[in-house]
Structures are given as structure tokens and as C-alpha cells.
Amino acid sequence: MSNIKLEFKYTGLDNKEIIKYTEKVGKIHQELHENKNKKGEFLGWMDLPTDCDKKEIDKIKKSAKKIAKDSEILLVIGIGGSYLGARAVIESLTHTFYNYLPKEQRKTPQILYAGNNISGQYLNDLVELIGDRDLSISVISKSGTTTEPAIAFRFFREFMENKYGIKEARKRIYVTTDKRKGALKTLADKEGYTTFVIPDNVGGRYSVLTPVGLLPIATAGIDIDKILDGAKFAQEKYSDDNLKYNDCYKYAVTRNILYKDEKNIELLVTYEPKMHYMIEWWKQLFGESEGKEGKGIYPSGAEFTTDLHSLGQYIQEGRKNLFETVINIEKQESNIKINLDEDDLDGINYISGKTMEYVNKRAMQGTIDAHVEGDVPNIVINIEKLDEETIGHLIYFFELSCAISGKILEINPFDQPGVEKYKTNMFKLLGKPGYEE
Numbered sequence: 001m002s003n004i005k006l007e008f009k010y011t012g013l014d015n016k017e018i019i020k021y022t023e024k025v026g027k028i029h030q031e032l033h034e035n036k037n038k039k040g041e042f043l044g045w046m047d048l049p050t051d052c053d054k055k056e057i058d059k060i061k062k063s064a065k066k067i068a069k070d071s072e073i074l075l076v077i078g079i080g081g082s083y084l085g086a087r088a089v090i091e092s093l094t095h096t097f098y099n100y101l102p103k104e105q106r107k108t109p110q111i112l113y114a115g116n117n118i119s120g121q122y123l124n125d126l127v128e129l130i131g132d133r134d135l136s137i138s139v140i141s142k143s144g145t146t147t148e149p150a151i152a153f154r155f156f157r158e159f160m161e162n163k164y165g166i167k168e169a170r171k172r173i174y175v176t177t178d179k180r181k182g183a184l185k186t187l188a189d190k191e192g193y194t195t196f197v198i199p200d201n202v203g204g205r206y207s208v209l210t211p212v213g214l215l216p217i218a219t220a221g222i223d224i225d226k227i228l229d230g231a232k233f234a235q236e237k238y239s240d241d242n243l244k245y246n247d248c249y250k251y252a253v254t255r256n257i258l259y260k261d262e263k264n265i266e267l268l269v270t271y272e273p274k275m276h277y278m279i280e281w282w283k284q285l286f287g288e289s290e291g292k293e294g295k296g297i298y299p300s301g302a303e304f305t306t307d308l309h310s311l312g313q314y315i316q317e318g319r320k321n322l323f324e325t326v327i328n329i330e331k332q333e334s335n336i337k338i339n340l341d342e343d344d345l346d347g348i349n350y351i352s353g354k355t356m357e358y359v360n361k362r363a364m365q366g367t368i369d370a371h372v373e374g375d376v377p378n379i380v381i382n383i384e385k386l387d388e389e390t391i392g393h394l395i396y397f398f399e400l401s402c403a404i405s406g407k408i409l410e411i412n413p414f415d416q417p418g419v420e421k422y423k424t425n426m427f428k429l430l431g432k433p434g435y436e437e
Helices: 015-019 022-035 044-051 054-070 084-093 120-130 147-164 166-171 183-191 211-219 224-237 247-260 273-290 312-317 356-373 388-408 419-430
Strands: 004-007 073-077 110-114 135-140 173-177 194-197 265-270 298-303 322-331 378-385
Touching: 004 247, 004 388, 015 247, 022 247, 022 388, 044 224, 044 388, 054 194, 054 211, 054 224, 073 120, 073 147, 073 211, 084 110, 084 211, 084 273, 084 388, 110 120, 110 147, 120 147, 135 147, 135 211, 147 166, 166 173, 173 183, 173 211, 183 194, 194 211, 211 224, 224 388, 247 322, 247 378, 247 388, 265 273, 273 298, 273 388, 312 356, 322 356, 356 378, 378 388
Parallel strands: 073 110, 073 135, 135 173, 173 194, 265 298, 265 322, 322 378
Antiparallel strands: 004 378
């Protein structure tokens, strides 16, 4: 099983400062575990790796095979937690240019996304990209009335019915929604769509290990059993309530100590482009969980070395309110050696014979050292390699650390009341009934 190890030596903090939170973290641990089965607490994600519905998992696998047989494209319709987790996993674990590969090289359906914006241009371009290729849809929404995915699904439902006819279209639409209620559940029952359940006690940003994320992930040809195995390993590893032995809890505590020291922006940093959407998922997880009551660390991200040529100057010499959490992938799946060039016009013969991974690692260490010297603390998360078990482990690690961190901050990390404000204003401007005043 691939493991994850954290380094805190670049934070400038003494371990004694972290251990001071032992009693507080112990109480939070006990509170979470005592309440995890209570209705309305949204703690169902805590036991998902060990208590997932085996029948639902089998149904996901069968549906993924059917989608792969029926279609060259799976269109995932959802916003926020309804698509970010799946996209993060798929793009981390597949070919960098997965969606650009020819069908015969890809072997599994191309995964495309809709319902995460309100752009007519985007939908028209998407239709042009799909062309006459066969298509299936996975639409994800607990209520079915969230504006962005509702618009996209209405559009593509009509598209599918025109393309295939109503009867065949029904066989190509997969719905993940509430078990009992909601507009999407009502429509799915009426039309006879294949349905999957979003558990009542799991919020959207914690839902990647439910059918919300697992159906698209399985369709992309990724072993979801191994994803869950990695998460199960993490669930067991971080079950110790003693802060001294729990790196997940240490991460939560460390970021809160840095926050109290006016380090109120955290950059999640990767040196691997395939991790781009892991950053996007992480940003939603921590942003929606902690940004309340005038509190919270602002979650941002950077991809190095690319962003060192844009954001690097600010990080090094700008305002000193930043800290970084660096994901270090210790072993790359593939590599390239840099060859000698007799002319050496580019001046890089001094690294000939070295691999790109070697150079990348030296760039990472040099950047950490420079940023720490510039008063930008760094937390390093070392992961052995990018595989299913490690990604499952990392997902659970971040979910649990986010819950602990939010509780240390003394806010509710499982609601998002501020999200409703823009919706209320938008509905009023659009003239939605009931929002006139």
C-alpha cells in the first residue's frame, strides 16, 4: 500500500507548539466519532471506505462497462463537489492528454464536463466537439434544481432525445441524486433512468467516494476498489486520537497555528501537471468548509515550475501572509533523460545525463529553501507514487484534516450558507417566482 509522509521541518514551528493542541484535537476527534451516525451532521464520509454499499459498487461497475460499450463519450453534468472530485482523480491517474488521444489508444470513453458554468458558447462548442459520436450522460445533483447543471441537463436531455429518440436516450442517462426526494429524483423515476444515491449524510465536497465520483472514475477505466482500499488504509491510519501519532491532525493544527500568525493564504503546490484538478477539488473542500464568520484560510494553488515564472516573484517577495503545502510525488511513472548536445547553445549540457525527474526534484528543493528563507513556511506531503491507492489515501487525508481544521477554527465545516447569497440575488434579477422582493 502506497504511503503518505508529512514533513513539518520547513514551517518554522517547534513540535511543542503543535503538541499543545493535543487535548483540543482529542475532544474534536471524540465529537466527530460520537456524531458520525447522527442525522444532519453530514459525517457519513468518515466511514465510506469501510461501509460503502457493495451492491451500489457492483452497479457502478456494470454501468461503467455499459457506458464504455455504448459510447465514446461520457458527459458528466454537475458543479462543485458533483464533478471536481471525479475530475481530480481521473486527470491524476490517466494519460496527461487522455481526452485528446484517439479512440483506439484511449480504450475507455472520453470524459467531458458540463453544468459547471452558465456559458452558451461552452455548450455550443461542446456539441461541436461531440459531433456524431455516441454519448452517455451522468447527471449529478441532490436536488435537481441547482441552476448550472439544471440548464445543462435540460439542454442535453433534449439533445439526446433528438439524437437517439426518447426510448434509447433513457438508456444512456445515468442519474445520481437523493434517495427519496427532489426534482431530479422525480424525473428519473418518471423516465426510468438508471439511478444512484447520494447519501443523506454526505455533503457534495465530501462525496467523491460515493457514486458521485465513482461512476465517472470507473468509466475512465480506473479501479475504484483500489481507490477505496487507499481510503480505507487512511481511515485506519488516522484513527488514532493522539495528535503525536497522527500526521493528518498535525497538518490541521499546523495550518491553524500559521493562520494565527497572520499566514491566512495557503497555496497547495504540485510539480506534476496531472494534479491540476486535485488542487481545484482541494480549493472547494477547504474554501467552502472554512470560509465563514469572517474566518478561514484562503485556499489557493500553484503549479510549479510553471507558476514560478508568474507568481514566483510575489511568493518570494510579496506580502508575508502566505504558506505552502507541497505535494511531492517521489516516483514518476515515466521519465526522460536529457542528452548531450555538442554545440550547447542553450547552456544546459551541465545537466546532460540527468533525468527530468531529477531536475524537477532539485527545482522543488531549491524553491522550498528560497521560499522558507523569504518567510513563506512550507508543509511537504510526500507520496510514493501516483496510483489508485495513494489518491484514495490523499482524498481521505484532506477530508479528515479539513473537518479537524474547521473544528479547531470553531466553525461548522459541513455547511455553506454563504453560497446561497449569490443565488438569491441572481434569482431576483432573473424574476424567479418567490424572489421578487
